[in-house]
Amino acid sequence: xxxxxxxxxxxxxxxxxxxxxxxxxxxxxxxxxxxxxxxxxxxxxxxxxxxxxxxxxxxxxxxxxxxxxxxxxxxxxxxxxxxxxxxxxxxxxxxxxxxxxxxxxxxxxxxxxxxxxxxxxxxxxxxxxxxxxxxxxxxxxxxxxxxxxxxxxxxxxxxxxxxxxxxxxxxxxxxxxxxxxxxxxxxxxxxxxxxxxxxxxxxxxxxxxxxxxxxxxxxxxxxxxxxxxxxxxxxxxxxxxxxxxxxxxxxxxxxxxxxxxxxxxxxxxxxxxxxxxxxxxxxxxxxxxxxxxxxxxxxxxxxxxxxxxxxxxxxxxxxxxxxxxxxxxxxxxxxxxxxxxxxxxxxxxxxxxxxxxxxxxxxxxxxxxxxxxxxxxxxxxxxxxxxxxxxxxxxxxxxxxxxxxxxxxxxxxxxxxxxxxxxx
Ligand code: PA5
Numbered sequence: 096x097x098x099x100x101x102x103x104x105x106x107x108x109x110x111x112x113x114x115x116x117x118x119x120x121x122x123x124x125x126x127x128x129x130x131x132x133x134x135x136x137x138x139x140x141x142x143x144x145x146x147x148x149x150x151x152x153x154x155x156x157x158x159x160x161x162x163x164x165x166x167x168x169x170x171x172x173x174x175x176x177x178x179x180x181x182x183x184x185x186x187x188x189x190x191x192x193x194x195x196x197x198x199x200x201x202x203x204x205x206x207x208x209x210x211x212x213x214x215x216x217x218x219x220x221x222x223x224x225x226x227x228x229x230x231x232x233x234x235x236x237x238x239x240x241x242x243x244x245x246x247x248x249x250x251x252x253x254x255x256x257x258x259x260x261x262x263x264x265x266x267x268x269x270x271x272x273x274x275x276x277x278x279x280x281x282x283x284x285x286x287x288x289x290x291x292x293x294x295x296x297x298x299x300x301x302x303x304x305x306x307x308x309x310x311x312x313x314x315x316x317x318x319x320x321x322x323x324x325x326x327x328x329x330x331x332x333x334x335x336x337x338x339x340x341x342x343x344x345x346x347x348x349x350x351x352x353x354x355x356x357x358x359x360x361x362x363x364x365x366x367x368x369x370x371x372x373x374x375x376x377x378x379x380x381x382x383x384x385x386x387x388x389x390x391x392x393x394x395x396x397x398x399x400x401x402x403x404x405x406x407x408x409x410x411x412x413x414x415x416x417x418x419x420x421x422x423x424x425x426x427x428x429x430x431x432x433x434x435x436x437x438x439x440x441x442x443x444x445x446x447x448x449x450x451x452x453x454x455x456x457x458x459x460x461x462x463x464x465x466x467x468x469x470x471x472x473x474x475x476x477x478x479x480x481x482x483x484x485x486x487x488x489x490x491x492x493x494x495x496x497x498x499x500x501x502x503x504x505x506x507x508x509x510x511x512x513x514x515x516x517x518x519x
Contacts, residue, residue: 096322097481099331101338103452103462104407107345113337114492115328121491122326122333125484130491132498137286138483141294142316142476149281150313153296156259156279157303161195164257165219167304168212168242170201170235171226171297173368174289175261179301181362182293182312182475187305188358194306201225201238209238218249224259224304226297228283230267233510261296288498290369291483294476311472319480331465332481336489338463339407343381343493347407347461351399353386354411355444356470360387362411366482373490373497380493381407389447396451404459411478412448413470416441 101110124130126139137144160167169176176199183197190196198212223246225239246254260273261281273280281296283289292298294316303309323332339350350370352363363385374380386395388410399406422443424436435443452462465481467474490497512519 096319097331097477098464098466099334099338100464100466101334103456103464104338104342106456107461108338108341110328113328113334113341115333115337117340117492118328118330118333118337118488119326121336121488122330124491125487126324131496134286135288135291135498136487137284138288138291138294139320141284141287141292142313142320144284145295145299145313149296150299150310153281153299153303153309156281157300160222160259160304161193161306163220164195164222166196166198166216166221167301168198168200168216168221168223169226169301170223170238170242171199171261172202172232172234173372174292175226175228175232175235175283175297176202177290177361177365177368178293178298178479181365182298182302182307183305184361185356185358185470185475186302186307186472191306195221195304197301197305200242201235204234204237209241213241213245222257222259222304224261224300225269226261226283227269228263228267228289228292228297230262230269230272233507236268259300261300288500290365290372291498293365293479308472312476315473315476316480319477320484323480323484332485332488335409335463335465335481335485336492338461339381339409340489340492342407342461346405347381348405349382349384349407351384351386351395351406351408352411353388353391353408355388355448356413357387357390358470359411360385362475362478363387369482369486370489372500372503373486374493374495376495376499376502379495388451389444392451399455399460400458407461407463408455409463409465410448410452411465411467413467413474415469417470 125136128136169179180199187194198216200209200212223242225235227235246257250257255277258278259281260269260278262269262273262283264282264285281300283292283295283297287295294313299309302312323330328334352366354363367383367385370381370383399408420440422432422435422438424433456462467478487497
């Protein structure tokens with residue numbers, strides 16, 4: 096199970112001050128489905144629900160794609176791509192020669208980025224997984240139009256076999272199009288919002304195509320959600336939620352999520368969406384930011400150490416490294432580094448992390464540690480379950496509905512009107 100270490104925040108509060116009663120009540124509201132947005136809490140049951148037929152269908156589609164294509168183009172934005180990208184970059188930072196390349200498009204409106212991807216794709220065989228719960232989001236819908244045309248030009252009438260649509264079970268433009276064209280469909284369940292959907296077909300199909308063992312992800316997630324159902328201050332999700340709410344109440348309005356593994360970068364993007372969209376509403380909410388250590392110590396490190404004291408820091412670490420590298424000895428010590436000769440990089444990194452933690456705490460930045468056993472499928476699933484549950488609990492503790500996102504509509508209304516969409 097995930098471990099939360101609050102020792103780095105002990106200078107900022109006594110654990111007895113944390114409001115575990117509020118965490119307990121938030122947890123109860125969530126599981127009894129009595130809180131705001133309770134019709135969007137199906138993510139808690141996703142791993143148990145998916146075990147049967149759907150998992151087989153996902154694995155079979157992934158196998159077909161892997162055996163015939165050199166690339167999968169994943170079209171989606173926000174919750175419809177960040178989880179899959181986070182998982183793939185975390186677990187498969189270097190794809191094996193048998194793995195299709197995974198391209199993510201439809202997550203912006205840059206003509207340059209889209210052209211670059213088209214150029215990188217070249218004329219290899221490829222499949223498309225278009226993911227949109229609503230089926231009406233502009234960025235993925237536009238990119239899908241481009242890739243549909245490309246597929247038609249490349250495969251003619253067989254193009255439809257290369258399209259997999261992950262969308263609502265019965266509603267929306269994408270679902271209607273998929274039914275009319277005969278594309279294979281996967282479902283984003285009604286009771287699961289985009290940012291909580293990574294353990295549904297939304298995340299699982301691209302992950303499986305990338306060679307990730309999604310059966311292990313699912314079985315671990317089933318165990319994790321069970322373990323995280325613990326109703327006690329020992330529950331790491333309670334600890335994390337209660338600590339960040341306490342710190343927010345005491346002036347720490349920005350949370351920086353950091354990790355010493357660069358492959359964690361898109362997991363942090365996924366986390367930012369999860370927490371930002373769930374908690375930032377009604378004029379309140381912790382602002383989620385992320386850093387990549389040690390690289391950002393040489394840029395953002397100054398601000399963290401010495402800027403406005405509104406920061407808390409949460410550091411994700413993996414107890415075991417996948418690889419080991421040690422520092423070679425060099426005769427004459429020309430660069431003065433022989434004092435580290437024979438040392439493992441992992442040990443140097445741990446020491447650096449300890450030094451950074453102590454410095455930041457002394458600079459007034461409370462530190463929350465989150466540790467995971469390994470950077471593997473099980474570790475990924477544990478992190479997802481932990482962060483999702485803690486987010487829902489933390490959101491309820493702060494009095495918001497963690498499952499809606501009314502704020503994202505404002506720009507869409509303006510944009511569609513300015514673009515001249517009929518009816519706006
Ligand atoms: O979490 C969310 O609800 C959003 O990030 C959506 O996932 C995102 O806006 C994409 O929406 P859709 O899947 O309907 O295209």
